[in-house]
Amino acid sequence: MKDIFVxxxxxxxxxxxxxYRVPQELSRVQPGMRVLVPFGNQFLTGVVVxxxxxxxxxxxxxxxxxxxELPLITEKMMQLTRWVSEYYLSSWGQALFLALPRGIEEAVKEKVFLLKDLPxxxxxxxxxxxxxxxxxxxxNTKAYYRKKFGYSSFYNLLNILKKKGFVYFEQEYIEAQARELFRQFVHINEDxxxxxEKFPDFLKYLKRRPEIDAYxxxxxxxxxxxxxxxxxxRMSPPTLAKMCRYGLCQQITKKVERRIHFEDVEEPKIVKLTDEQTAAIKAVEPNIEKEAFATFLIHGVTGSGKTQVYIEVLKKVLARGKTAIILIPEIALTPQTVRRFKKVVGDEIAIFHxxxxxxxxxDYWHACYEGRIQCVVGPRSALFAPxxxxxxxxxxxxxxxxxxQTEINPHxxxxxxxxxxxxxxNAVVLLxxxxxxxxxxxxxxxxxxxLIEMKKRIDDVQMPAVEIIDMRRAKKVGQGELRLFSQLLIDKINERLSKKEQVILLQNRRGFSAFEQCSECGFIPICPNCDISLTYHAHGEKLQCHLCGYTIPAYQFCPNCGGRQIVYKGTGTQRIEKALLEVIPHARVLRMDRDTTRGKRSHETILQAFAEGRADILLGTQMIAKGLDFGRVTLVGVISADVGLSIPDFRAPERIFQLLTQVAGRAGRRQKVGEVMVQTYSYSHYAIQFARTHDYxxxxxxxxxxxxxxxxPPFVRLIQILVLHKDFMETxxxxxxxxxxxxxxxxxxxxVLGPAPGIIQRMNNLHRWVVTLKLNPQTDPTGKITKSILLQKLGSALEKKKKNQQILVxxxxxxLN
Known part of the structure; x- marks a missing residue:
């Protein structure tokens, strides 16, 4: 027979x-399947394309x-990942693995167990x-049995044993154990x-325990x-075993699917669609009916009911037998979002985060792969659900x-x-x-x-009034370094709490303060691996780098001069929480930042507590600024609107405007009038002033x-080349x-701009320098020519990833880096 190659x-x-050549006994291999192949001096798992x-x-x-046993990647997903790799200049393999469940490539050992006693x-x-x-x-592990049995066709034979119900696998990973979950069940025979009646001793047992017979x-x-x-x-295991021997029941092993359950919380009650919502749905409808691709940008003010438009469009899509993906930007939005979409989809909804x-x-990936899911909800990784x-x-x-995606390729x-x-x-996109x-x-x-514009809030609720507080002139409250609040903001908080209403406070920085400083010699603790100061965290009395994670105990006296006058500069969420409780000691405060949301369900726990009224004030970083909907919130306060404006990045004003507008939208989303107080030292900046009037x-x-x-952008396309090296001059x-x-x-x-030092010049003990490309929209509108030249000139360098040296595109x- 003619040889086959993959x-x-x-x-x-x-x-x-x-x-690679395919041995005849493995000829069933198809594109989209994973294979074990020799690569250099090792064996690697790859995907057949x-x-x-x-x-x-x-x-x-x-x-x-x-x-x-079957291809995990469809031909269409192959095409998508190929495009991703070409557009973002990554390898096809790196893009392709986005479409696979994460646990597969992270497995370090896979154990095999028997489901039957004899062949x-x-x-x-x-x-x-x-x-x-x-x-x-x-x-034992697959590697253990492969060594005893031999390499030839081992996995193929093992998969056949699994398919025939003789064995099952348990996979163990470095980060966690991810495996098919099996549990023991008792099957009660119908007869x-x-x-x-055939077992007198069991009938005698039932006379003593009639509830067993009823059960x-x-x-x-x-x-x-x-x-x-x-x-x-309340039966003993030996009694159960005896019943099984009599054939009254059986003990069986079944695969159990893990699902995430969300408790119900207060949801907005929408009686009927507004005229703007109806118009938006009608604009989208023809493309759904014709199954024609189109991209719609829904520009709707906060509280205008964009989510309800998504839901109504989703209903129409599902009615036509189609599936849907709902992308959300933060894990914090998942519980609220899933609850609303679950009312439409039922249990045929999957979550990824x-x-x-x-x-x-x-388990969710397999449910999608097997066609049991209609709708997927999650951040960016949900896009590649099968x-x-x-x-x-x-x-x-x-x-x-x-x-x-900024951490790993593809970006x-x-x-x-x-x-x-x-x-x-041929699907519809709603942005x-x-x-x-x-x-x-x-x-x-x-x-x-x-473009679809939605300029009114539901029930004609008014946009909250925004007041900008100039902290250069405002009267402040608090003690010494903790004078973080204007008197006006504190008065407004007390007024809302007296009415049993809730408050959201935003500070876009976690930790207790930005840094420690010795007031005698000016010493500031710096991360030894990165060119930034260490952030002080009151919980645990520690200094931590938010880039590389380097952590040391906080200094009680200066390591440079021995001075004991350590002061704290800047304002993190922990510090604001402490200052707030000193000024308003009776307030019940919930803090939500990366430090308080490390747990698996911590986002949902905090948001549910706030929704149920178990706290008066929700204090947090930017994760509380978007999409959250709480009916009792009538005041939003921004502690320092200046955070981020001084970053040398052309998008900085846009981010500040977006953040202020989004967090302002959390106030007054029902019939109660909302109000927003923004503290700033950059009173006249156009981003802050336009946010004040909600003037997008x-x-x-x-x-x-x-x-x-x-x-x-949007007038030119950008490509940045980042060079990392342990040695400064080499960089x-x-x-x-x-x-x-x-x-x-x-x-x-x-x-070609540069070379220039990165905004952060050293991170994780690697120096950072950049070259920036601004593409010519006339001669290279799509960027294909520039990318082709980049690969031609730098291709081999991009494939070399060493511990002390790396080039990223x-x-x-x-x-900007």
């Missing part, structure tokens, strides 16, 4: 495929094993041999009433969790920077990938925001997207002029070399 990619920064009749290069090695005639000789090897010592008779044919059965019947266990993610027949993608708060923006994915599926990104609104005005159009016009004058020299290599070939297509950066 092309395989790996989750590595290597921008090519690798050819192509099957062919000749190799891509001579003398290919053999595939060792096929790890899946039977359905097994071939080789399958029987493997079964007996496992039976000698069940519960129990007749069978019991069994009421549950004929049911499977009951063994632990629950024993608890409810980073606080889930690997096992939960695995849904068929996609009809709708919603990107809520589309302006949010958290849609951009994709989920909003932009969602639009491409919807086009591939929603009260403060759209300048790029999205610019695209809508230029007819690239369809005015801000857009002003900011667009700045972007045009200085040639920033500078490498960055100069890159800039020099690119200037001549890119002269016609892009402006960020296409369409959301923040």
């Amino acid at each position: 092309e395989v990619v790996f989750n590595l920064p290597i921008n090519q495929t690798f050819s 192509m099957k062919r009749d000749r190799p891509g290069f001579p003398n290919p090695k053999d595939v060792v094993d096929v790890l899946d 039977d005639d359905t097994l071939t000789q080789r399958q029987r041999e493997l079964f007996l090897v496992i039976a000698e010592n069940p519960g 129990y009433p007749q069978l019991k 069994m008779s009421e549950r004929l044919g049911q499977d009951i969790l063994k632990s629950k059965f024993l608890e409810e019947t 980073s606080k889930m266990s690997l096992g939960e993610r695995l 849904l068929d027949n996609l009809g709708l993608i919603v990107v809520d708060e589309e302006h949010e920077h958290t849609y951009k 994709y923006n989920a909003r932009d990938v969602a639009i491409y994915w919807a086009r591939m599926n 929603g925001s009260a403060t759209p990104s300048l790029e999205s609104y610019y695209n809508a005005l230029n007819k690239k997207y369809a 159009a005015g801000f857009f016009k002003e900011e667009l002029n700045h972007r045009k004058n200085f040639r920033y 500078v020299n490498k960055t100069r070399e890159i800039a020099h290599k690119l200037k001549a070939p890119l002269a016609k297509y892009a402006q 960020d296409v369409d950066p959301i923040t």
Whole structure:
């Protein structure tokens, strides 16, 4: 028979495929399946992307094993991930692994257990041999059995044993244990009433325990969790075993699916749709009916009912047998969002977010893969859920920077990938925001997207009045370093609390204060790995770097001069909480930042407590500014609107305007009048003044002029090349070399800026320098030419990832490095 070959990619920064020969016994392999293959001196798991009749290069090695029974990646998802890799300049393997459940590649060992005691005639000789090897010592790892049995076709035979119900697997990962969850159940036979009559000793037992007979008779044919059965019947395990021997019931092993459950909380009661909501739905409807791709930007003020528009459109999509993806920017929004969509979808809804266990993610991924899910909700990773027949993608708060993956390759923006994915599926995209990104609104005005405006709140509730407090002149309250509040803000808080109303306070910085400083010599503790000061955390009395995690005990005296006059500069959420309780000691305060939300369900716990009225004030960072809906909140206070304005990033004013507008929208969302108090030392800044009047159009016009004058998006595309190296001069020299290599070939297509030091010049003990490319919209409007030259000049350097050296490329950066 003619040899078959496959092309395989790996989750590595290597921008090519690798050819392997397929042994005849593994010829069932298909694109989208995982395979175990030799790679250098090791064995790696890769994904097959192509099957062919000749190799891509001579003398290919053999595939060792096929790890899946069916392809995990569809042809359409292959195309999407290929586009992601080409657009964002990552390897195809790195993009492809976005579409796989995270636990798979993180497995370090996988244990095998028996479901049957003996082999039977359905097994071939080789399958029987493997079964007996496992039976000698069940519960060991796959690697253990492969060593005893041999490499040849091991995984293929093992998967057949699993499919036939002889074995099951438990996977163990470095971070957590993620595996199929099996539990013992008691199955009560349907002919129990007749069978019991055959056993006089059991009838005698039932005379003493008539409740057992009633329990069994009421549950004929049911499977009951063994632990629950024993608890409810108060039966001993030996008695249960005896009943099983009599055939009255059976003990069986079943796979259990893990689902996340959300408690009900107060939800907005929408009696009927507003005229604006009805108009928005009608605008979208024709594309749903024709199954035609379109992107709609819904620019709706906070409280205008954008979520209800999503829900009504979702109903229409589901009625046509389609599926949907709802993207949200923060984990904090998940509980509220899921509850509202679950009322429409029922249990056929899946959730994906980073606080889930690997096992939960695995179960939801399989539910999507098997076609049991209609709607997926979550942050950016939810976009790659394996849904068929996609009809709708919603990107809520589309302006949010958290849609951009910045930590690892590929550095994709989920909003932009969602639009491409919807086009591939002839689906509709709804981008929603009260403060759209300048790029999205610019695209809508230029007819690239369809623009839907929603300018009124539901029930004509008025937008909250915003007052800007100039902290240079305002009267302050508090003691010494803790004078963080204006008298006006404190008076307003007391007024609202006296009416049994609730307050949200925003400070976009966690920790107790920005840094410690010796007042005698000026010493400031600096992270030894990064060029930033250490943040003081009152809880645990520690200093911590928020970039690399470096932590030391807080100084009680200066390590430089020995002085004891340690003062705290800046204002973090912990410090504000302490100062607030000194000024308003009777207030019940909940703090919500990264330090208080490390637990798995901590977001939901805090938000539910606040929704139920168990706290008066919710104090937090930007995670409380978006999408949350609490009917009793009538006052929002911003402690320091200046945080972020001084960052040397062209998007800084846009972020401040968005943050202030979004947090202001949390106030007065029902019939009670809302109010917003903004404390600032930059009273006249245009971003703050436009936020005061809720004037997005005015801000857009002003900011667009700045972007045009200085040639920033949406007028040009950006690509940033970040060079990291442990040695300072090596970093500078490498960055100069890159800039020099690119200037001549890119002269016609892009402006090469740099080299220049990064905004943070050292992080994790690596120096950071950048080269920025501003693409010419006339000669290279899509960026394809520039990217091609980049790969040609830097391709090999991008594939080298060493501990002390790295080169990263960020296409369409959301923040400047």
